[in-house]
Amino acid sequence: MLRIKDLSVCYEDDAIFRGVHLEAEPGELIAICGGSGCGKSSLLKAVNGIIGEEEVVLQGEIQMEGRSVWKESIGERSRWVSTVFQNPKTQFYCTNTTDELAFALENRCVEREKIWETIRRCSKELGTDHLLDRNIFTLSGGEKQLIAITASVCMDNKVYLFDEPSASLDHSSIRQLQKILRQLKAAGKIILVAEHRLYYLKDLMDGLAVMHDEEMEVFRGKDLAEKNLGEIVRRYGLRTMEEITEKDLEDLEWIRIHPRGKGRYRTEKAHLLCREFCVSYQGEKILDLSLGFDRGIHFIIGENGVGKTTFVKQLSGLIHGRGRGLYRGTPIKRHYQFMAMVMQDVNYQIFTESVWQEISIVSKDKRKKEEVLRQLGLLEKRELHPQSLSGGEKQRLLLGMTALSEKPVVVLDEPTSGLCKGKMLQIVQYLREMEKEGRTVLVITHDYELIRTCGGRIYEFVKEKKC
Structure with missing residues (x-):
């Protein structure tokens, strides 16, 4: 289980959010939404450890399988958490797409044949094999997003963090993203998705966390029924839960x-x-x-x-x-x-x-x-x-x-x-x-x-x- 308890994040004297509580079990997907700049990305950065590199004040606790996350370095956290950033270009290290998929696996000293097997299997399962061996700089924004997602899946970690993963994707690619998220859930992964476009997550999410006025309210179970979701959308001014065709x-x-x-x-x-x-x-x-x-x-x-x-x-x-x-x-x-x-x-x-x-x-x-x-x-x-x-x-x-x-x-x-x-x-x-x-x-x-x-x-x- 991933447990976030009484978490507060402040930049200097400015509080981004306070007293946040969130729990996620293996196989669960939690959608995190709220107004632009409300702290969704900061929450994900607190989990993966990147926020520790910035001038912030953190209070509270984050635990993974009962152990404190804040006692681990970013390198140690990378063994169990993968992140797809809002701007995928910020996480690329290579100019060739296949090299990018291999990069993290090479740093884990995975055997060469195992790396190739993982890349071929994951790219085929995710429908991104047509993007292999391409120059990353010639890809569209959506294609870069798909490569970043594939690279994270190749890591086979326990926790997956997605920051606005649909932002640059066309409607066909969003359906592809839905399939990827469903596969991760079936594999028992813990998934946190910070998003504004919620319609594609409606049938996948086990919880909806709404960040508002420096706080978070989490909805589960019957709250996610059609009628109640509509009320949540109206109350917090969220994007539509219905697909527009x-x-x-x-x-x-x-x-x-x-x-x-x-x-x-x-x-x-x-x-x-x-x-x-x-x-x-x-x-x-x-x-x-x-x-x-x-x-x-x-x-x-x-x-x-x-x-x-x-x-x-x-x-x-x-x-x-x-x-x-x-x-x-x-x-x-x-x-x-x-x-x-x-x-x-x-x-x-x-x-x-x-x-x-x-x-x-x-x-x-x-x-x-x-x-x-x-x-x-x-x-x-x-x-x-x-x-x-x-x-x-x-x-x-x-x-x-x-x-x-x-x-x-x-x-x-x-x-x-x-x-x-x-x-x-x-x-x-x-x-x-x-x-x-x-x-x-x-x-x-x-x-x-x-x-x-x-x-x-x-x-x-x-x-x-x-x-």
Whole structure:
């Protein structure tokens, strides 16, 4: 059993949470949810020992099979606990996917043949064998997530910690994640999953832990029945427990695009025109199309690795390729003059030493900056270093900067990954405000709840067989 008893975590004088109690038996999955920045990641870090490397004050106790976890080093804990982080790139050590799966096993001095047997078996069982022997830097965010999950499963530890594992996954990959979690449960593993998107966990979880106002309430048994779950969702403002499918979005305009098929889509009199975009990598064509967008909100969806992020990177000038972007008939040469972008990994876009300095990059208007930070729930954190914020808080900061920039084209790559329902609704408000301002907004997302709530035009990047 994993037992967390009266656990409190404080950063300097700021309490993240206090008096948390949680127990999990072998074969149980506990979903941990709550508002963005409520302390879900801090709780997982307290279990795996990483939080001990930071300037924090810990009180309480964590026990694994009756022994105190805090008496063990991180290396000793790694023998029984595996973690999949919110940003999988932070846990990679190798550039090749197969090497990454082998890395931890090699450090345990596992025999070479046993390592290969484990990699082949786990990747086949998890449906990730098509990602073997690939350059990690060429994978999509979702594909990186799947490699991180596979690497953790290869370790065959007793406890598995997942921090927002669905954040970058398409709907097919989320079903794959469900299968993986079910297999881990059947193998008697203890699983803690910090998540906002809860629908895929509804039939898997043995407990639902809600973090709210520096405390945690744990629901089990009959509390997890359909009727009671609905009440919990309403009371705490959680994401929906029901899966949203394509049928739920059928009232929106939906355009299917083959990104490698030399297609031309909505290019007549387009406000923003992407003309003859073409990108290749190592002789393989990744992108080949022409595509136009009017003013308003446009959602770009599709499977992991189909080319969505590649498309917006070429549009924003971050990668080289053939073709040209035009805004209102004018060729886009200095991309920063026309467009603002929030990347999938926002850490690449943080440059200063405080939240206030960061938002001051795009505006000198003190009143506007304070109002935006207040709306985003970041005003009290304006003196903090941006890298000390949670993943969701960093995204909100970058989105606020995008809104303040007033640039006519806005590109957002997975803006709601790591965000609770309240913050997702705030994103919807910003998107609608930018639409009213006459901007062209492109949103890459797998979040159907965002699309259903906001509304807009959908562009689905699909493989050739679906077109």
